[in-house]
Amino acid sequence: xxxxxxxxxxxxxxxxxxxxxxxxxxxxxxxxxxxxxxxxxxxxxxxxxxxxxxxxxxxxxxxxxxxxxxxxxxxxxxxxxxxxxxxxxxxxxxxxxxxxxxxxxxxxxxxxxxxxxxxxxxxxxxxxxxxxxxxxxxxxxxxxxxxxxxxxxxxxxxxxxxxxxxxxxxxxxxxxxxxxxxxxxxxxxxxxxxxxxxxxxxxxxxxxxxxxxxxxxxxxxxxxxxxxxxxxxxxxxxxxxxxxxxxxxxxxxxxxxxxxxxxxxxxxxxxxxxxx
Amino acid sequence: xxxxxxxxxxxxxxxxxxxxxxxxxxxxxxxxxxxxxxxxxxxxxxxxxxxxxxxxxxxxxxxxxxxxxxxxxxxxxxxxxxxxxxxxxxxxxxxxxxxxxxxxxxxxxxxxxxxxxxxxxxxxxxxxxxxxxxxxxxxxxxxxxxxxxxxxxxxxxxxxxxxxxxxxxxxxxxxxxxxxxxxxxxxxxxxxxxxxxxxxxxxxxxxxxxxxxxxxxxxxxxxxxxxxxxxxxxxxxxxxxxxxxxxxxxxxxxxxxxxxxxxxxxxxxxxxxxxxxxxxxxxxxxxxxxxxxxxxxxxxxxxxxxxxxxxxxxxxxxxxxxxxxxxxxxxxxxxxxxxxxxxxxxxxxxxxxxxxxxxxxxxxxxxxxx
Numbered sequence: 174x175x176x177x178x179x180x181x182x183x184x185x186x187x188x189x190x191x192x193x194x195x196x197x198x199x200x201x202x203x204x205x206x207x208x209x210x211x212x213x214x215x216x217x218x219x220x221x222x223x224x225x226x227x228x229x230x231x232x233x234x235x236x237x238x239x240x241x242x243x244x245x246x247x248x249x250x251x252x253x254x255x256x257x258x259x260x261x262x263x264x265x266x267x268x269x270x271x272x273x274x275x276x277x278x279x280x281x282x283x284x285x286x287x288x289x290x291x292x293x294x295x296x297x298x299x300x301x302x303x304x305x306x307x308x309x310x311x312x313x314x315x316x317x318x319x320x321x322x323x324x325x326x327x328x329x330x331x332x333x334x335x336x337x338x339x340x341x342x343x344x345x346x347x348x349x350x351x352x353x354x355x356x357x358x359x360x361x362x363x364x365x366x367x368x369x370x371x372x373x374x375x376x377x378x379x380x381x382x383x384x385x386x387x388x389x390x391x392x393x394x395x396x397x398x399x400x401x402x403x404x405x406x407x408x409x410x411x412x413x414x415x416x417x418x419x420x421x422x423x424x425x426x427x428x429x430x431x432x433x434x435x436x437x438x439x440x441x442x443x444x445x446x447x448x449x
Numbered sequence: 450x451x452x453x454x455x456x457x458x459x460x461x462x463x464x465x466x467x468x469x470x471x472x473x474x475x476x477x478x479x480x481x482x483x484x485x486x487x488x489x490x491x492x493x494x495x496x497x498x499x500x501x502x503x504x505x506x507x508x509x510x511x512x513x514x515x516x517x518x519x520x521x522x523x524x525x526x527x528x529x530x531x532x533x534x535x536x537x538x539x540x541x542x543x544x545x546x547x548x549x550x551x552x553x554x555x556x557x558x559x560x561x562x563x564x565x566x567x568x569x570x571x572x573x574x575x576x577x578x579x580x581x582x583x584x585x586x587x588x589x590x591x592x593x594x595x596x597x598x599x600x601x602x603x604x605x606x607x608x609x610x611x612x613x614x615x616x617x618x619x620x621x622x623x624x625x626x627x628x629x630x631x632x633x634x635x636x637x638x639x640x641x642x643x644x645x646x647x648x649x650x651x652x653x654x655x656x657x658x659x660x661x662x663x664x665x666x667x668x669x670x671x672x673x674x675x676x677x678x679x680x681x682x683x684x685x686x687x688x689x690x691x692x693x694x695x696x697x698x699x700x701x702x703x704x705x706x707x708x709x710x711x712x713x714x715x716x717x718x719x720x721x722x723x724x725x726x727x728x729x730x731x732x733x734x735x736x737x738x739x740x741x742x743x744x745x746x747x748x749x750x751x752x753x754x755x756x757x758x759x760x761x762x763x764x765x766x767x768x769x770x771x772x773x774x775x776x777x778x779x780x781x782x783x784x785x786x787x788x789x790x791x792x793x794x795x796x797x798x799x800x801x802x803x804x805x806x807x808x809x810x811x812x813x814x815x816x817x818x819x
Contacts (some may be wrong), residue, residue: 272660284655
């Protein structure tokens with residue numbers, strides 16, 4: 174247990190081991206976050222930070238509070254404590270206000286608008302960037318450029334742009350959900366279980382795209398995932414939750430290699446992945 | 450029939466066919482008042498008028514995913530606005546339209562507030578209470594509304610230059626109003642606001658995390674919807690020339706909702722079909738059974754919903770879905786025979802299959818081009 178990286182000593186470890194010093198280590202700062210549903214208290218005081226431009230994985234068993242963490246960040250669930258994004262308090266805001274501050278949430282189960290076409294879905298992602306009377310033309314051009322950018326990441330969506338979202342496969346719907354969130358031009362992208370119900374190959378493709386988005390646009394990403402191995406491949410840092418508490422934090426590589434710790438908290442999948 | 454199908458696939462033929470259909474439709478719509486007897490023209494006018502109200506209700510129920518059992522109240526508000534303006538202030542007919550529209554828009558905005566907290570059956574109940582409570586209120590406000598006697602006002606009169614009879618002139622005026630209203634509804638749905646509305650209907654929380662302000666768009670849906678109902682009510686006063694509380698009982702609200710569901714929710718043509726159903730079927734029911742027309746009307750609604758669960762507007766798509774496979778199976782033989790009587794535009798060689806464009810009729814509008 175003693176070699177387990179704790180929250181404290183990884184602050185130093187992250188900057189050296191990840192090979193780059195994060196410019197703004199406190200871009201997203203979660204302190205003493207409590208949240209729950211009615212009587213059920215799910216999160217019991219979380220503390221962690223995500224640096225700007227980082228991909229951060231939140232891992233843990235079922236019911237650990239991973240999804241609740243994301244929901245608290247985007248305002249879907251009311252939380253206590255403090256969550257600041259670039260210094261602005263996020264708690265106490267509605268999801269719509271959080272979206273205005275640049276938080277784009279891809280909900281569990283995708284939440285695509287199934288009766289709308291793929292392109293209409295994407296345009297709803299641009300909802301906040303349109304509708305100002307005076308800058309109509311510039312806005313339309315910007316949204317068109319955004320659409321191109323998304324189609325660049327997800328060429329399959331371009332092929333199906335006029336098709337109803339409900340007719341897409343699960344993987345394509347997940348791509349659409351992520352693309353829609355990117356239309357928001359987010360500074361913080363929250364991904365809730367992108368692998369849910371998808372074939373391993375599709376999931377891998379999705380994570381590669383997430384990596385590409387992160388590298389090209391320096392979008393900060395917080396991803397909640399059951400498939401720890403895959404998430405750790407893409408993430409720079411990882412936090413492991415259990416029963417609403419943070420039990421482990423550190424650079425993703427370190428967590429991936431620490432076979433014993435991984436086995437305790439994440440199941441055997443990681444160990445198998447590292448060949449141990 | 451099979452030869453028709455062989456030429457369907459080609460683009461030019463399809464465009465030609467669409468243009469021809471549109472031309473025929475316009476000719477039929479414009480020619481109708483000269484062909485039919487005055488009473489029939491009046492009935493057509495009423496169909497158009499109800500179509501406006503149903504198009505409004507469609508925005509709320511079909512595209513907004515909310516429910517209102519109180520739209521008769523907005524209809525009545527529009528009708529009384531026009532009647533009171535004509536009766537007391539002797540304004541022209543045209544002046545009543547913007548006032549009724551704006552008034553009902555604001556009214557809808559106010560009544561949309563409960564929709565923020567309630568949904569489904571609870572919202573239905575609250576909206577039903579508007580409809581139940583309005584007629585007695587109109588009776589009480591006798592100095593303004595004429596009480597239970599109602600108000601009689603001038604009908605719309607044709608100007609001398611038109612050379613039209615009263616019923617014909619009314620038909621054209623209502624046709625113009627309905628055309629503008631239906632186009633407005635269509636464009637609204639293809640706009641940013643419409644997309645937000647559809648998103649809220651499909652998945653409220655997903656829409657919200659995309660930055661769509663739920664409260665704003667839900668109340669706006671009520672407001673737009675009420676505005677359409679108010680415009681229909683206003684035009685009703687122009688056409689009928691008489692309003693009384695009993696014309697706007699809560700049965701009207703329920704009839705409007707039934708008409709919309711029968712016509713086809715979330716379909717652009719549904720309101721027109723529903724309006725025709727609401728207008729003609731009760732009189733058909735009367736013919737079938739003098740004693741209990743209500744029973745026949747009810748049974749007919751059940752029959753329609755059984756045959757066409759997505760409404761009359763969806764029926765065409767369903768029929769096409771059944772027939773197209775049958776036709777495509779007979780197609781190879783049809784393509785070999787060169788079409789003689791068809792438009793010369795169709796090269797028979799690349800007769801690709803048509804069903805690519807067989808979108809579901811009830812589906813919301815496709816993407817706009819910007």
